[in-house]
């Protein structure tokens with residue numbers, strides 16, 4: 001550092017004289033800049049993706065080859081039926097990671113710096129949520145790839161298949177405000193993980209992920225029929241396999257709106273209080 | 276107090292549960308000057324800096340930066356400040372360059388502007404070579420520099436430095452001092468906290484000493500040194516037999532005061548003039564005395580506190596720790 005001579009470089013003097021809101025869409029731009037930060041972090045630590053890429057492999061292999069014959073008569077039929085469900089389950093568990101990561105991240109000094117910058121308070125949180133979209137895309141692509149290797153085939157057309165994938169990604173994006181909120185409320189990353197698994201696992205087992213909803217006992221049917229996971233799975237099945245879509249896509253979208261409407265404000269408020 | 280005050284705080288109070296971190300602190304920093312906030316561990320330095328930089332809200336009292344209230348106009352305050360906290364606040368997974376570019380983007384420099392600014396700062400802080408490595412691979416000194424660079428991205432008018440040189444080796448410390456001086460030359464106003472009177476003396480135009488969340492002294496470095504005692508000249512002869520002869524010379528070089536043996540084989544005398552050092556070197560040479568060590572010292576924080584409060588800072592700290600743990 002002996003080279004430190006002369007004046008510090010002075011940059012655009014505009015900054016110190018700038019008006020409070022120099023340019024529009026600050027929240028969007030700042031959140032995107034911060035989403036890029038999350039992306040770089042995901043890129044740097046690919047190990048963090050192992051759980052969400054391994055989980056669908058395990059579930060597909062175990063359920064298809066162990067139960068497939070018994071449940072559906074043939075393993076191929078069961079794979080066709082199961083894959084959309086596994087995609088939904090994996091992407092929902094994939095959304096837990098953001099809560100776990102934020103819980104550790106927020107305790108670090110970098111959040112102090114964010115708070116000393118003239119940016120919207122919520123930008124770091126919104127940025128982290130957006131940055132995780134890439135994780136959901138990776139989950140979707142890897143689950144489909146594994147399915148293809150095992151013999152799964154899309155029975156509709158590429159457009160409807162892509163729509164199914166996008167719906168799953170959107171679902172995870174909206175759902176992730178729940179783990180974000182939880183991460184603001186509990187102390188340790190382990191607690192976020194534990195609590196979220198306790199929430200997501202019943203959602204994915206008490207649903208039509210593994211068996212058709214009409215095979216379930218009546219008392220359970222009531223829960224399964226409102227379960228957001230059921231609607232997502234039926235939507236993805238319809239879009240991948242051409243089964244009747246009914247109003248499932250609309251219900252899924254309604255749940256998405258619901259998650260954001262409830263948990264985003266809660267999470268942002270908890271975040272402001274926490275820091 | 277008619278000067279143009281950039282940082283003003285009156286009666287800041289902040290409690291954390293039972294810990295009274297600040298119990299009514301006043302601070303004032305005129306434009307283009309450096310205020311040194313001197314205090315031992317747990318004095319409340321970091322708490323004060325966090326309030327001034329809008330990270331904490333005070334329980335009572337007010338503070339303004341450039342005329343804007345740190346609570347009500349926090350957004351405006353954030354546009355003119357740069358904060359280098361006590362602990363690094365950069366992203367460990369991002370590279371040095373990515374960190375600086377991120378802050379540039381967030382500060383509305385635009386993509387090209389952010390990139391240019393990052394390059395300038397990396398160059399100025401001698402981090403260009405390490406710019407492509409994640410910050411977690413940086414040494415302590417490099418991280419400190421990156422952190423400081425990060426707080427300068429927006430060319431802030433007001434800069435807070437919380438113990439900027441703690442943990443740096445002496446050469447790096449001098450470099451950091453140079454950085455602070457050039458920032459001030461460029462018109463910035465700086466508030467820095469430190470545990471070293473020497474550092475405050477080297478950089479600050481005025482010094483506020485705080486202890487247990489209270490201001491116990493506010494003065495210019497000269498004024499403070501008049502109270503707590505100025506420099507001492509310390510000498511360690513190669514041959515212990517020379518001690519009496521050295522004592523005689525030191526008394527003449529110093530302001531007539533008696534030289535004391537402060538540690539085994541080390542003589543010290545209070546001096547008022549920087550020339551005492553060169554003069555004693557010349558005198559020792561003239562009579563053929565060899566010395567292994569010869570240095571000028573300001574009182575340590577312990578000594579400052581002893582003079583100001585009658586207690587030592589370190590005693591204070593132990594009582595304080597138990598209080599916090601309880």
Ligand SMILES: Nc1ncnc2c1ncn2[C@@H]1O[C@H](COP(=O)(O)OP(=O)(O)OP(=O)(O)O)[C@@H](O)[C@H]1O
Pocket residue numbers: 291292294295296314315316317318319320321322323361595599
């Ligand atoms: N978030 C907090 N929660 C509880 N106590 C706190 C918190 N922050 C600071 N304190 C307490 O407030 C007191 C003042 O702390 P502060 O960090 O301001 O001291 P400091 O002068 O910066 O000390 P150091 O030189 O060790 O950095 C300490 O007793 C500290 O334990």
Ligand SMILES: [Mg+2]
Pocket residue numbers: 320321322361437
């Ligand atoms: Mg501190």
